[in-house]
Amino acid sequence: MEKFLQTLIDALAVGSLYALIALGYTMVYGILKFINFAHSDVFVLGAWTSFLVAVAAGWGDPQASAGAGREWVAWVLWAATIAAAVIAAFEYAAWKRRHPTDAFSLNRTRLAGSLVLVAAWGWAALGLAKMAGVVKAWGDNGLFSGLLILLCAMATCGLVGFVLERLAYKPLRKAPRLNVLITAIGVSLLLQNLGQLQAMFGTRPQRMPTLLPTDAPLATIANVKIMPVDVIGAATAVALMFLLDFLVHRTKFGRSMRAVSFNPTTASLMGIPVDRVISVTFVIGASLAAAAGFLYGQKYPGLNQTAAAVWVLLGLKAFVAAVVGGIGNIRGAMLGGVLIGLLEFFGAAYVSAAMRDVYVFSLLIVVLLVRPSGILGRPMVEKV
Amino acid sequence: MTPPTDAVLEVRSICKSFGGLKAVQEFNLTLPRGSLRGLIGPNGAGKTTVFNLLTGVYKPDVGSVVLGGREITGMRPFRIAGAGLSRTFQNIRLFGELSVLDNVRLGCHVRAQHGVFRSIVRTPFHRGEERAIEASARRLLGVVGLLGRADEQAKNLPYGDQRRLEIARALATEPRVLLLDEPAAGMNSQEKVALRALIQRLRKEFDATILLIEHDMGVVMDICERITVLDYGKTIAEGTPDEVQSNPAVIEAYLGADADAGSSHAASKGGR
Amino acid sequence: MSTLRSRSVEMTPAALPTLVRSVWPLLVGVGVALALQFFAKPVIGDFYAKVLLDIGTSIILAVSLTMVNGFTGQFSIGHAAFMMVGGYVSGGIVYYGSLLAWGSADMAGGALSSMIDGREAPFLTWGDALFAGSLVAGGLVAAVCGYVVGLPSLRLKGDYLAIVTLGFGEIVRVLIQSQTSDVLYTVEEVKETAWYLMPTKVGGALGFSGLPFYSSLFWVFLGVAVTLLVAYRLKDSATGRAFLSIREDEIASEAMGVNTTQFKVRAFVIAAFFAGVAGGLFAHSIGVQLNPGELGFLKSFDIIIMVVLGGLGSISGAAIAAAIVTILPELLRNPEPLLKMWPVLAGLAAVLLVAAVVCAMTGRRARSLVAWMCIVLTLLGLGFGARAAAAAGHNLGDYRMILFALALILMMILRPQGLFGVREVWDRSLWKGIADSFRAPPKKGGTNK
Known part of the structure; x- marks a missing residue:
């Protein structure tokens, strides 16, 4: 009973994180019809960013994390600035191709717009991180700073998602899907190995500072302690999912998203700014993955190096969740995440812990062979 | 009607619906050996669906297709091609990266004894077969007038040449019945004249039995012996070109219920 | 039959x-x-x-x-x-x-x-x-x-x-x-x-x-x-x-x-x-x-x-x-053989540069030329970079996956069919195709996709 309850809690806590990551896969697949292999790396980036922010705000053991997290302010700014410049250049080139004869002056607003947007984004992330530092120095309120760190990680990864989409995927909008898939693999490898650089996160595993108390369970049922991190993690995940569900099904923007996923060409003829919708989809997906990364780091504080196979496996399980639930279907991704969590943890607890990855992938193969559209997936219905 | 023993292709009341849409209802067809049949109808009448049903892309809900006395209903497309039913595609589906010659050589695939082991070891028979395939591919390219472009990539051919290449590729499968899906679409008038000559030549030299979907009434009325008219998935008329042109149901399908214009209008509507 | x-x-x-x-x-x-x-x-x-x-x-x-x-x-x-x-x-x-x-x-x-x-x-x-x-x-x-x-x-x-x-x-x-x-x-x-x-x-x-x-x-x-x-x-x-x-x-x-x-x-x-x-x-x-x-x-x-x-x-x-x-990766770890070739590579890059400029001035497409020039220059840069990095105590071999990932992405954007596409090195049509891409842009239309 004890074992069962403990497994159930772990499964639900991790399953809801799988669901968060799966949402990103499913949304991108719904719109662009390709597996964004780099999504799991955005998740890793989220975990590492929140680690850096938490350390900068004053948590953790400064000795253990020496070197890492000291110059992060510089690189966020640098990355944002460079990204802004490159995106602006791309925008300009694309615009110039469409209007070869127009003068440069017309485009200046657009160029400046990209620069300002991305730079402001970077600064916002910085501001959030500073606020977390202030809160920590002021009263050591883990919950509140945790929220700020979460937002900061989401903002940073959202920015990264935006940049990736603009630089790597947008030029391939009309290319065969295989090419986009290969590009996604390339982006994934790039993020993994960039993250390993000494100037980024380094090759040493780090320990994520835990913001929530680890010795004060919220409740104890049958000798099983229900920890705040599980409850708050799952609650955050569920809240974000409800927010997304509301966004997709109840707002005008959600309607455009669904329209684009249904048929981009027609959607653009109806006046929907397809590029913008796709960008926002990437941003949302990336920020949800970042949130998952932060929450995962809180539950399992040992952060592996970015290219470690563990991360890719986590991302793949989330992808499996998206497929099992029915890819392109938002509620399916949530259901799939929880199912995968249950399968993995119960399999690990009751059958064999070493084989936990085998269950997940076997389920994937079975689902693909028996019902390729997934549990909730109905072809052409409610795809996002 | 011709006696059934002479029929190469017999289609007996096939139906197909997609959800609530009845794409093809009770379609019947008997093609005698060596005949040339036209299949016409307004856009969305179900002509290409008929082709897809015959060639196994879709499975008919009911009904049967018999080719040369052999039941081919519901077989997979490659088996149907092996049985002797070959087609071209309305939206050209060539193997773009492959050379023109290779496209036709692939058509010979279905008659070849190819095997992985033979290909690797290169047995004498394999070499003979490759030679035979190349010879027959070149002959077909000569027939459609593309021999000079044999080594170009198929995707680089102009539109009209691509259509003729599709015909050559389909012929390479040595079909009993050839299904041509809008071969004249996108051709200029000169090319259309050449196409007509080509189709006549196919009948003479290859004894080809042809089922032809075409929107260009000039071509259809000129070369087809009999014509079947589809509208909303139903066969609304069948007969010689003259009979079809004067059939009120056909005029109605093409021009709408209250039209009183003659068949020349009907013809001009189809020709894009 | x-x-x-x-x-x-x-x-x-x-x-x-x-x-x-x-x-x-x-x-x-x-x-x-x-x-x-x-x-x-x-x-x-x-x-x-x-x-x-x-x-x-x-x-x-x-x-x-x-x-x-x-x-x-x-x-x-x-x-x-x-x-x-x-x-x-x-x-x-x-x-x-x-x-x-x-x-x-x-x-x-x-x-x-x-x-x-x-x-x-x-x-x-x-x-x-x-x-x-x-x-x-x-x-x-x-x-x-x-x-x-x-x-x-x-x-x-x-x-x-x-x-x-x-x-x-x-x-x-x-x-x-x-x-x-x-x-x-x-x-x-x-x-x-x-x-x-x-x-x-x-x-x-x-x-x-x-x-x-x-x-x-x-x-x-x-x-x-x-x-x-x-x-x-x-x-x-x-x-x-x-x-x-x-x-x-x-x-x-x-x-x-x-x-x-x-x-x-x-x-x-x-x-x-x-x-x-x-x-x-x-x-x-x-x-x-x-x-x-x-x-x-x-x-x-x-x-x-x-x-x-x-x-x-x-x-x-x-x-x-x-x-x-x-x-x-071996070359990056030990860039001397690459550096020995630098006059050849630099000459190649110069020729390609001139060709690209000529193409650009005569209104011809020079994208492939520029791509090849980038490849040559990259090789050269890698050699020098590796030597400089080695002098500064780094190992450029650690960066190999970053290079490959970038190469993969750029390849997909600039030349999605890869270096040779479906063709082989000895296919004449390959070189003809590459040569053609330097000439006037081909006519549109006639494609089936």
């Missing part, structure tokens, strides 16, 4: 000349392998011999993956799993076979199998036969796995298939890691153990250690020769055209009578066989310890990089890219 059949029989050439024509390429391959083993190795030295060995293995892997990803257009990203299967089968046979036959797992090969200079040994021994047999066995078992993985491709397309192959690779890895023991059988135990129990003790998560180093330049390049020959002959035959047609347009291919399912599975099986052989060669390479952790999807991605950079469907492209991808 078929007239093709009767014409084929008519055109069948005589047996003897055919035999000669069919066999001589293989003999050339054997000759090259022998020459590398006995003449080249002493000249280039141990270090470059090892690099050459790795290049050979990579070529086999890349060319075999080309048959699936390039020819049939299916996207497998679990190729390393077949390598792992082949490696473990071959390693197990050699290790336990040696224990049974000679009482120790030491290398019992002859001069053909030797990577060590000055080792006194007969030309061929029974050890070599055991090794060669184990390679074939490893390939066959991998081929069976290829059949099993190929079956889902009956129903799955594109990225779904990719994920299944990846999942399969992970399952194989986890099974070997967690279900085998790291305590190997001793000589006495082996004699009392049934053969079917042996796969349970192949090293587990720690890796299969103690495999004798049989892989020599001869064996590896014999494998390369066979792989290249098979790949080329498949591509240039009815079978290969069927593969390529599936990649180009599956519906049309099926309509033309190609049993697409069967051919996809065939491609998987053949590719898996050669990956298995490469795995066997890898397992017995000097300085390698067979470890499931090293043969996960990152290894698969390495192979994919080779295939994609070379051009999906180009055998020679895959082979060249495999060589580059294998050499580049």
